[in-house]
Amino acid sequence: xxxxxxxxxxxxxxxxxxxxxxxxxxxxxxxxxxxxxxxxxxxxxxxxxxxxxxxxxxxxxxxxxxxxxxxxxxxxxxxxxxxxxxxxxxxxxxxxxxxxxxxxxxxxxxxxxxxxxxxxxxxxxxxxxxxxxxxxxxxxxxxxxxxxxxxxxxxxxxxxxxxxxxxxxxxx
Numbered sequence: 001x002x003x004x005x006x007x008x009x010x011x012x013x014x015x016x017x018x019x020x021x022x023x024x025x026x027x028x029x030x031x032x033x034x035x036x037x038x039x040x041x042x043x044x045x046x047x048x049x050x051x052x053x054x055x056x057x058x059x060x061x062x063x064x065x066x067x068x069x070x071x072x073x074x075x076x077x078x079x080x081x082x083x084x085x086x087x088x089x090x091x092x093x094x095x096x097x098x099x100x101x102x103x104x105x106x107x108x109x110x111x112x113x114x115x116x117x118x119x120x121x122x123x124x125x126x127x128x129x130x131x132x133x134x135x136x137x138x139x140x141x142x143x144x145x146x147x148x149x150x151x152x153x154x155x156x157x158x159x160x161x162x163x164x165x166x167x168x169x170x171x172x
Contacts, residue, residue, distance in 0.1 A: 004059035014044035025092045066099040086122035087115030116169040126162035143167045
């Protein structure tokens, strides 16, 4: 399968984003990852809000949405007030039924490239503290643990604890 086409999400993509998120949540639950995401937790309004204040990107291949991610330019709930030196990657999602192996890593690199393209030096993300497998995935991708956030508010759910991870990006 060819590399997916990456593009900013639009209003017409909201239903696909919700389906992708719910599918990723079901995939996690089916593999015993409890406490990360739940189907039905986020609807179209969530993605509409993110598009108004940040960016949502889609990956398409063979006419199918195979993945997406959110990119925020600040994240005070997890990181507190910070100077504008980073982009914050959220909700990296892959449709395991149609995406080629390695798609998640490709999307993460694309998010990092987008952060670097606007002149910011770091990609940051948070990962559910209890999800050791996902924390290891991000560390293998070059992220380092720089802190922990207890009780971060969650859209549609109770606050949770997160590992804060950061990756220095190459300039230009």
